[in-house]
Amino acid sequence: MSENTLVTYGMIGGGEGAFIGDVHRHAINLDGKAKLTAGCFSRTMANTLATGAALHIEKDRLYETYVDMAKAEASRADGIDFAVIVTPNKSHFPIAKVFLEQGINVVCDKPLTTDFSQAEELAKITKENNLLFAVTYTYSGYATVKHARAMIAAGDIGEIRFVKAEYPQEWLAERIEDSGQKQAAWRLDPAQSGISNCVGDIGSHIENTVAYMSGLKIKRLSARLDNLVEGRLLDDNATILVDYQSGAKGLYWASQIAIGHDNDLSIQIYGSEGTIRWRQEEPNYLEVAYKDKPAMRISRGRDTLKERAESLVRIPAGHPEGYFEALANIYKTYVAALIKKRKGKALNAEDMDFPQPEAGVSGVQFIEKCVESSKKDAAWVDFKES
Amino acid sequence: MSENTLVTYGMIGGGEGAFIGDVHRHAINLDGKAKLTAGCFSRTMANTLATGAALHIEKDRLYETYVDMAKAEASRADGIDFAVIVTPNKSHFPIAKVFLEQGINVVCDKPLTTDFSQAEELAKITKENNLLFAVTYTYSGYATVKHARAMIAAGDIGEIRFVKAEYPQEWLAERIEDSGQKQAAWRLDPAQSGISNCVGDIGSHIENTVAYMSGLKIKRLSARLDNLVEGRLLDDNATILVDYQSGAKGLYWASQIAIGHDNDLSIQIYGSEGTIRWRQEEPNYLEVAYKDKPAMRISRGRDTLKERAESLVRIPAGHPEGYFEALANIYKTYVAALIKKRKGKALNAEDMDFPQPEAGVSGVQFIEKCVESSKKDAAWVDFKES
Amino acid sequence: MSENTLVTYGMIGGGEGAFIGDVHRHAINLDGKAKLTAGCFSRTMANTLATGAALHIEKDRLYETYVDMAKAEASRADGIDFAVIVTPNKSHFPIAKVFLEQGINVVCDKPLTTDFSQAEELAKITKENNLLFAVTYTYSGYATVKHARAMIAAGDIGEIRFVKAEYPQEWLAERIEDSGQKQAAWRLDPAQSGISNCVGDIGSHIENTVAYMSGLKIKRLSARLDNLVEGRLLDDNATILVDYQSGAKGLYWASQIAIGHDNDLSIQIYGSEGTIRWRQEEPNYLEVAYKDKPAMRISRGRDTLKERAESLVRIPAGHPEGYFEALANIYKTYVAALIKKRKGKALNAEDMDFPQPEAGVSGVQFIEKCVESSKKDAAWVDFKES
């Protein structure tokens, strides 16, 4: 693989009828820095072939199984630089493992795995094989999230005292999993989704975005997971009290029965000198308030963000950026790191500013601890130090 | 006392330098239906005299002690119809008791008392003496709150599944209690404030407003009370998980260190068919969302509210009503009930739609249970059935 | 009249069935500094008597005509200190004139008159008789409006370049004047309302609030008045281009057919250094933006306002103040001025910070010039220098 060759990738999952694969392809396309050249889009070869044709992929690079794909691509001179895994949660581990073992870099959807030790194993193999692994916690890709992180790291709001984060959605307010809604069906099926639905799907985004923004580490938590729609097999609502190692306190709420909310992740971080409020549905803005001063609205584009955040802005003030840009920022950073690494250069912290496997490991622990606490009637459970 | 005499009242507390007494007087003035004719505004007679003069009160009805006042007013033909108590929490009980025992109706600021059995005792004496007692949980007076209550009672949003309520403020983000800020000083002094600051002051408003709006009764709760500003004697932040008797779940958060928030009480009630969202700082509106339908904004004045709520609207759409009107609604209802009772008529549920002593009792229990749970590291504690 | 006697007032208009009289009484009540003691509430004596009884007014101070009232009150030792005129526009002039001529101070609803020369005459008589006259441009009473005025006067946003002000309402989107809606009927009847409905009713509020806030004087204007609902006798929508004497430019829009708006007066003032945005329906806040800096939200109560504005704040941050407080601020200032004058003290600019008759004169000119321009197909018409 020459230094200047265009970066290429393959995808596992994301065939016709699936949703998230297309989202990833759009996000990667946006910057035009990586090209899709191989795929195993479905467990059904016909679907893989049809999807591949629509995406202008050569037929000999469409595979029946991900194992075939990993082996074949690893042995080609022009084999893919990285594999994107967008399958249901339970299959993340075996798929990621086989690509890593074949020496292929991996980008994997969150939650990384459905089991803590598997997550740790993936992190370990990545390190041993000297590969790059990204977990697509999309929200950490927003420029405004990165600005908040930089503000906090710089001490702009003083010492953090309290975190309030919530993520309400409406879409599971009825038992649509029984009536064939595909997304709902697999997420509420323990066999495909794992031990948790709501915490696993969206609670884990709270955990990651708070951790990324604030740098706080969880010491222990107390969680109540609810099945508020009768007859449901997994949780659809959760409230979680968090104590951080620093002494700060936190409160998380995730819900999928909250009628009137679309995808309403919001994070509020209260420090001794000021407060930062971020809301995913208005990602071009950041509300900041300092003690005894008028509240301010930081606008991406109009106001100058901290350096790393500013570097990811693609259009000027008032031209809204959205979800695709956030995901594209992860891929942009990841692909730039691959290229830099290919050129033999060392990667610094900024080069590695995409969600690392360790973040995936932490996310899986979070899910497990929430479930454990809830089973004990919201008793406090301690986090394993990482 | 003749049927048509103007209703009169006296006030205990609210002398020069105090704040809340003036707020109550403004609210009572608004409708011009009750006249202040007696007072014991301060523990200092000079203050009482000065305050009384400024308020055009006859000198012989300004009293050195509330006991003198209760006795003297009870024995006058033109004695006050009701007493308004706006002193620090700890003195509510003895003052209210003496007026009730003298057969004088009482309006008392919240929390009703700092002790559960005292609160029960006041409720009992009120009933035995056939008097009217109001606890000024102001927020229950907003027309939009009453509309929400009526919607929920009518089943408009189906069965309640989850309640999220929060009440963040900024004003205690620093230790201003040490630098002579009078409001902060007494609230953070256990001797004047009781066992809790934050839950007692504002958590209790969450409890009352949720109970009033939703009709839900608490079965048990798990509370973590924090002193996030070092060296503080009482709580300044609290997170509370609630299980209701109906099976619904709740989450409350109150904070006085939340920089950037003024007085940001908001209540969100999630039902099986829809959601109601109310925010105290925008009290002329109510956000309502039904499943799979566009979210709506109900506007007081523009949109027709349910009957009881509509009856309390004083000005048309777009002319903001605020805090004084909410408090005035309590007094308006209370005074109308006094007049109706004076005329010998029976009082129905709508006549009694001001916060009853039982609400005060419930509020005191809430504070005690939160403190108890927190001392046990947020263990669940059961509510006494009422 | 002794120095210390409570200030008293009488009211003309505002009988049962009317709306605005009650609003004024509530606003005056709020501070408890003036007492209603006389009235001619309706052209029907029965209504005046009933209204008077409900308001606890002595029967001998309820009058059949305003002329009787003016004469009788002027001759009593305990006669009213001021008369409040809340009748339809066309009668403002004769009523105000007779009270002024009897030496009684006047508060009159806007627009002051329906004719420019009449307005000038009232201003003249007021001055000659050394009386106090207020025109109730309510919106100028908001603390946030006064803060904006003080900011601009202090040069905080530099030199004003452009003003955009609008006032959309929904309530006349249908021809309700034909179906007996009383407010609509008189406002759209030239015989009672004068030459304009929309500009006269709400356009005049734009003119006054902008003038008060900015200090700008109109040089000329070009107006298009529309009857957007067919068959209507007076305007229901208006767009007005303004050139100010300073060289700044302005744009006003008023509408009563704008479905979805309650009473949505908003004023945006763009200076060379910054911008102030005020919206009547959120009167506790002011949005301020300085060049190249994050936009800010000034909060009444939380943020310290300029001195005069701060002096009118009655409750702390986050406890919403509304329309009654704005109107009460006018009365509070007016009554304080009456008392100070009664004590023989000179009145300074701050004492006179209630809408003067000159503001009323300017308002009437504005209406006349808009109508004149519109009749000439929106030709520019010059303002008379004042």
Add this chain to the structure above:
Amino acid sequence: MSENTLVTYGMIGGGEGAFIGDVHRHAINLDGKAKLTAGCFSRTMANTLATGAALHIEKDRLYETYVDMAKAEASRADGIDFAVIVTPNKSHFPIAKVFLEQGINVVCDKPLTTDFSQAEELAKITKENNLLFAVTYTYSGYATVKHARAMIAAGDIGEIRFVKAEYPQEWLAERIEDSGQKQAAWRLDPAQSGISNCVGDIGSHIENTVAYMSGLKIKRLSARLDNLVEGRLLDDNATILVDYQSGAKGLYWASQIAIGHDNDLSIQIYGSEGTIRWRQEEPNYLEVAYKDKPAMRISRGRDTLKERAESLVRIPAGHPEGYFEALANIYKTYVAALIKKRKGKALNAEDMDFPQPEAGVSGVQFIEKCVESSKKDAAWVDFKES
């Protein structure tokens, strides 16, 4: 050119240092349906070569002049399918003309030309040569704008009575054109920008978005163009009264000195039955109000849009789409039309739902008429029927 070949395009302008070219490339990339294969990115060949290399374009398809490019590409078997013109306004005409004459389809930034007859000429050549021509009025690409258009066309808000549209920005509040800001320098230079800056740059977006959404045609207008920053050669603020052919009225305001605004295009359309309010900075929502009903917020993704609008949605509710998606929607439709045409199929109205050259012609007339009216002191000027 075979039926199934990937669609290819070339770009004129958009070299290193330019801004808008990159925006177009991102938007085209998003869907991955067209590939950039040729370019004349700059008047400097070195820049063109560098830009081309960075974009992985073959060297023999990088051209010194657009004339060379048009001829060479027209003669190649694998020549570009369309040319994207993103140069300063004045050069749009000659460039577009040469490509059209060579039989190459064109996408051109707005305003189409700086002269009405040139715009008409381009529309004529397009038709004669049976080509597809798009003008990139980006805002018409938003799904919510298309939903508003469909609602209005379906009569959902009744007959349109009034339109209020505004487009304030801050960025020219100071004379940055003198200090080397490249965007400001060319836009305020009549030699590159034409007869107008503010109306040409952003006023034209108002004109197009209103026309697209409402279907209204302008009958006449009265415009006041201001130079509010001293010494400026072209307008930086404009207020425009519009009379439509239907009898409806309109009011437009555009400004580039409005401190505190980013890119704040908003459009409000008032009908006899309801109102639609759209704001570019919150493009995932649409506010709709019907007479006497609570105002609603339509959410892209959560609420089902009209068919054409829904077909352009790429991600679910609450995952914000932004500016790139709007521009991508134009390209997506345009490229799909090219492919359909290539296959010999007839194109229907929906296939042609991208901004046509006639929209460009109308835009140029709008600019000219505004300038003409302003020169006559805001006299009414008639529109040429189209």
